[in-house]
Amino acid sequence: MSDAHEHIDKLMQELRRGTITIGVLSQLSEPQYGYSLVTMLGKKGVQVEPGTLYPLLRRLEKQGLLDSKWDTNESRPRKYYLLSETGKEVFNLLVAEWRSIVTSLENLIENEGGEKDGAD
Amino acid sequence: MSDAHEHIDKLMQELRRGTITIGVLSQLSEPQYGYSLVTMLGKKGVQVEPGTLYPLLRRLEKQGLLDSKWDTNESRPRKYYLLSETGKEVFNLLVAEWRSIVTSLENLIENEGGEKDGAD
DNA sequence: TTACAATAGTGTGCGACATACACTATAATA
DNA sequence: TATTATAGTGTATGTCGCACACTATTGTAA
Numbered sequence: 001m002s003d004a005h006e007h008i009d010k011l012m013q014e015l016r017r018g019t020i021t022i023g024v025l026s027q028l029s030e031p032q033y034g035y036s037l038v039t040m041l042g043k044k045g046v047q048v049e050p051g052t053l054y055p056l057l058r059r060l061e062k063q064g065l066l067d068s069k070w071d072t073n074e075s076r077p078r079k080y081y082l083l084s085e086t087g088k089e090v091f092n093l094l095v096a097e098w099r100s101i102v103t104s105l106e107n108l109i110e111n112e113g114g115e116k117d118g119a120d
Numbered sequence: 121m122s123d124a125h126e127h128i129d130k131l132m133q134e135l136r137r138g139t140i141t142i143g144v145l146s147q148l149s150e151p152q153y154g155y156s157l158v159t160m161l162g163k164k165g166v167q168v169e170p171g172t173l174y175p176l177l178r179r180l181e182k183q184g185l186l187d188s189k190w191d192t193n194e195s196r197p198r199k200y201y202l203l204s205e206t207g208k209e210v211f212n213l214l215v216a217e218w219r220s221i222v223t224s225l226e227n228l229i230e231n232e233g234g235e236k237d238g239a240d
Numbered sequence: 241t242t243a244c245a246a247t248a249g250t251g252t253g254c255g256a257c258a259t260a261c262a263c264t265a266t267a268a269t270a
Numbered sequence: 271t272a273t274t275a276t277a278g279t280g281t282a283t284g285t286c287g288c289a290c291a292c293t294a295t296t297g298t299a300a
Contacts, residue, residue: 007183007184007185007210008210008213008214010285010286010287011138011141011210011214012138012214012217013138013257013258013286014137014138014141014257014286014287014288015137015138015139015141015142015214015217015218015221016138016221016257017134017137017138017256017257017287018131018133018134018135018136018137018256019135019221019225020256020257021131021134021135021256022135022225022228022229023224023225023228026228026229027228033278033279034278034279034280035277035278035279041228044224044227044228045224045227046224046228049257049258049259050278050279050280051257051258051259051260051261051280051281052256052257052258052259054278054279054280054281055256055257055280055281056256056257058280059255059256063127064127065127076264076265076266076277076278076279077264077265077278077279078278078279079278079279090127090128090131093128094128094131094132094135095229097132097135098135098225098229101135101136101139102222104143104164104165104166105139105142105143105218107164107165108142108143108146108147108164108166109142109146109215109218130255130256133288133289134255134256136288137256137287137288138287138288140287140288141287153247153248154247154248154249155246155247155248169288169289169290170247170248170249171249171250171288171289171290171291171292172287172288172289172290174247174248174249174250175249175250175287175288176287176288178249179287195246195296195297195298196246196247196248196295196296196297197247197248197295197296198246198247198248199247199248
């Protein structure tokens with residue numbers, strides 16, 4: 001019963017996949033830079049490695065979902081990211097899709113453990 | 121606003137990732153074969169390609185989450201899959217993790233659009 | 241017999257994520 | 271001044287699941 005624990009990690013990771021994107025997008029209604037995002041998301045229960053987040057941010061920017069601008073006024077230059085108009089739309093669509101997935105999955109999970117009707 | 125629709129597909133696909141596994145596991149408290157799973161999941165709103173499901177089933181079997189046996193009594197031989205004991209445990213853990221993710225994400229999403237407290 | 245549906249299988253490619261590492265610049269300290 | 275710690279950004283690489291497209295086989299209907 002314990003040799004499976006090695007696979008669980010992988011499976012959970014797969015479960016998290018894609019949700020990081022939603023998490024990040026959800027925080028970018030206001031400009032933030034990479035490090036602050038890592039910190040903030042971490043506080044909210046979503047652990048993200050910097051090495052995961054930075055490529056993600058650049059990906060999202062390249063796809064046009066994020067805008068970015070360097071702030072060189074502060075002591076260290078920081079790259080601030082912000083949701084673009086497109087990003088806002090995509091985020092909303094993504095949330096809708098997410099909720100739909102949650103609903104379907106909940107149905108499947110709930111049904112398990114109970115009786116099922118043999119209707120075909 | 122339309123060139124983003126190409127990315128949305130990818131993002132949604134990423135969102136679905138991993139959930140297919142949970143969906144499949146949830147249906148295997150009783151033995152079923154690949155084709156019937158494709159049909160059944162499809163009816164319940166979870167579209168899965170056969171070319172996606174079959175490798176998944178074998179993967180899960182190789183990981184010890186599923187048991188399988190060929191039924192050659194019927195007209196065409198069918199490979200029936202069933203949750204193993206390990207599989208049941210993993211499924212439960214996975215469901216727990218899933219619910220946790222759902223909760224975190226809901227929090228992040230809800231917070232957006234409203235005011236945020238500057239509490240640190 | 242041919243054609244199609246049912247059923248299972250495989251191989252390849254893509255892409256996101258994790259991990260690890262490198263780099264810069266500021267601040268602190270010896 | 272030199273060194274170290276740390277905040278902050280960036281990149282290279284590997285893994286692995288999933289989608290897609292393909293093949294193979296068998297049974298049944300035309």
